Amino acid sequence: MTTLVISSQKGGVGKTTVAVNLAYSLARRGWRVLLVDADPQGGVGFSLSEKARDAKGFFNLLNGTGTDDPNQLILSTRTEDFRLLMSGNADLFLGEEEPQDTPELRDRLRELFGSFSDNDVIVIDSEAGVHGLTRAIMAVSDYLLLPQQAEPLSARSMPRLLRHIATLRKELGDSTDTPRLAGILLTMVKDEDPISSEIEREIREILPTELILESEIPRDSAFLRASRAGVPVALLRPQPDNATKDFDQLAAEMEVRMNLADTTNQKESDEYTRLMD
Ligand SMILES: Nc1ncnc2c1ncn2[C@@H]1O[C@H](COP(=O)(O)OP(=O)(O)OP(=O)(O)O)[C@@H](O)[C@H]1O
Ligand SMILES: [Mg+2]
Numbered sequence: 281m282t283t284l285v286i287s288s289q290k291g292g293v294g295k296t297t298v299a300v301n302l303a304y305s306l307a308r309r310g311w312r313v314l315l316v317d318a319d320p321q322g323g324v325g326f327s328l329s330e331k332a333r334d335a336k337g338f339f340n341l342l343n344g345t346g347t348d349d350p351n352q353l354i355l356s357t358r359t360e361d362f363r364l365l366m367s368g369n370a371d372l373f374l375g376e377e378e379p380q381d382t383p384e385l386r387d388r389l390r391e392l393f394g395s396f397s398d399n400d401v402i403v404i405d406s407e408a409g410v411h412g413l414t415r416a417i418m419a420v421s422d423y424l425l426l427p428q429q430a431e432p433l434s435a436r437s438m439p440r441l442l443r444h445i446a447t448l449r450k451e452l453g454d455s456t457d458t459p460r461l462a463g464i465l466l467t468m469v470k471d472e473d474p475i476s477s478e479i480e481r482e483i484r485e486i487l488p489t490e491l492i493l494e495s496e497i498p499r500d501s502a503f504l505r506a507s508r509a510g511v512p513v514a515l516l517r518p519q520p521d522n523a524t525k526d527f528d529q530l531a532a533e534m535e536v537r538m539n540l541a542d543t544t545n546q547k548e549s550d551e552y553t554r555l556m557d
Contacts, residue, residue, distance in 0.1 A: 320370035337368030
């Protein structure tokens with residue numbers, strides 16, 4: 281089981297859109313995927329299903345109002361390998377004060393994610409900001425994916441976010457080499473817009489090349505239509521070719537960055553995948 285957190289310092293950069301569509305593409309590529317909504321605002325529920333919005337979920341499991349077996353709260357979808365844990369009711373967990381990133385909370389999260397170990401990948405959508413609960417989730421996860429809007433002001437928060445991650449890694453010490461940075465993903469890229477291209481060039485200049493994913497997500501109204509319809513973009517009719525392909529490409533790149541093939545029982549063969557054993 282590999283855990284991947286989608287996080288960002290700034291809100292509205294496309295985290296939930298990336299989480300939903302990447303999780304769906306990974307499932308279509310044959311991985312057993314659980315998408316966990318760890319945003320108290322319940323972004324995945326808003327994006328995918330009104331009915332599921334009222335379901336118990338992640339926060340109920342954290343505050344003890346869930347069930348003994350966390351797997352009972354997992355919702356199936358029509359795609360067999362794509363399953364969801366909604367955010368549920370966060371009020372009790374959040375209480376009066378913002379929850380702190382404590383060793384107890386990290387232990388609780390480790391235990392919770394551990395109970396979902398029959399999945400290949402757990403994709404976790406988080407709230408904007410990298411403190412409190414989100415920081416604790418990052419601390420116990422294997423990989424981080426950071427969506428970055430290709431717009432002037434949002435690019436400036438990236439060095440600070442990277443410093444936060446470096447501090448977290450330092451605090452975790454030598455005992456672990458996680459969380460690893462799977463990469464920075466440029467989102468809402470406007471291909472024909474010279475300013476967007478300029479910013480993209482700037483970001484690629486400022487940051488080490490290997491940190492930035494080759495895949496990028498263009499600005500496309502299909503994402504708005506998809507979240508209004510409550511589906512991953514690949515299920516829209518007629519299917520928006522580019523948006524679907526972009527996420528399939530991202531899923532393929534993330535498989536490599538997260539060493540997914542190495543964590544399964546795949547037979548050793550470096551150059552190709554067997555069609556049959
Ligand atoms: N590539 C895109 N092209 C066009 N619209 C997009 C794209 N990605 C996201 N959006 C839209 O932008 C808005 C914000 O996206 P999203 O909810 O995914 O961001 P977020 O980072 O999860 O926000 P928050 O920090 O509030 O959780 C949504 O209305 C979404 O449909
Ligand atoms: Mg969101």
